[in-house]
Amino acid sequence: MGANGTVESQLVESTLRTWQQGVDRATKLFGGLDETGLQREVAPGKNRLIYLYGHLAAVSDAMFAQLRLGERLHPEFDALFLKAPDKTVELPSGAVVKAAWEEVHGRLKVEMAKLSPAEWVERHAVVSEEDFAKEPHRNRFTMLLGRTAHLGFHLGQAVLAR
Amino acid sequence: MGANGTVESQLVESTLRTWQQGVDRATKLFGGLDETGLQREVAPGKNRLIYLYGHLAAVSDAMFAQLRLGERLHPEFDALFLKAPDKTVELPSGAVVKAAWEEVHGRLKVEMAKLSPAEWVERHAVVSEEDFAKEPHRNRFTMLLGRTAHLGFHLGQAVLAR
Secondary structure (H helix, E strand, C coil): CECCECHHHHHHHHHHHHHHHHHHHHHHHHHCCCCCHHHCECCCCCCEHHHHHHHHHHHHHHHHHHCCCCCCCCCCHHHHHHHCCCCCCCCCCHHHHHHHHHHHHHHHHHHHHCCCHHHHCCECCCCCHHHHHHCCCCEHHHHHHHHHHHHHHHHHHHHHHC | CECCECHHHHHHHHHHHHHHHHHHHHHHHHHCCCCCHHHCECCCCCCEHHHHHHHHHHHHHHHHHHCCCCCCCCCCHHHHHHHCCCCCCCCCCHHHHHHHHHHHHHHHHHHHCCCCHHHHCCECCCCCHHHHHHCCCCEHHHHHHHHHHHHHHHHHHHHHHC
């Protein structure tokens, strides 16, 4: 144990910090655009920013159930931002997505901070207890790392539309 | 301690796994392109794939020194892929970048696997001992997480050029 907590608590703290840095960067990037700015495509013929904004909000919202942190807040986003590709259904306004974004990430931050390191390596909800016994890496922590990578992946695209 | 190692070793293992997934994805994406394919831009007027390929190799190569894992292998990449923006200097061929990519990531994998969880939360080389005492999150682990995010960021851009 070091001066600043156990090794395991430091590892979790670093990971939550990196997740939050991605969230904060996205909050600033998308939140600083008006409705017209959010209609821009990241490259010709590719996703619009409004779609990526809602897509990332929907993926984060799904984490409540996947990490077993409670009920998700915006299941209605799935049909718009996960199941449908961009430009196939009418999307809500940027203001609506922004409100959901703030709500989801504010509550995720609170709920994730409550988990102990031992709870982070427990299984996530997308794997059965039987499969988890064989594949113990399918835990909450690996899911958070995957979601952090996913967020960075789309942030890299979003900055191209600046 | 669980059936599969300590909590801290599981957290480190998950993180190395996520890093390696990003590396493998990039290896496949860039490594599967010929010299012509690597000349494509991720969006009109933006970076070419050959530049991102070398940029990511250079950033990974710098990790040897930053994580205190030994001497870096390709310091000559810095001038081409870190200090210079794309299209300002002549770049090496895709074959040259690919050889460096394989070498750097192969050795990084071996060296990173040797670090214990306690060593992961030791300071990285870019922070002084004095500053680290005040900011203990500036450790090797946080640097690995940051590099994983950086890799994902550019992967998101690279897939747009497919």
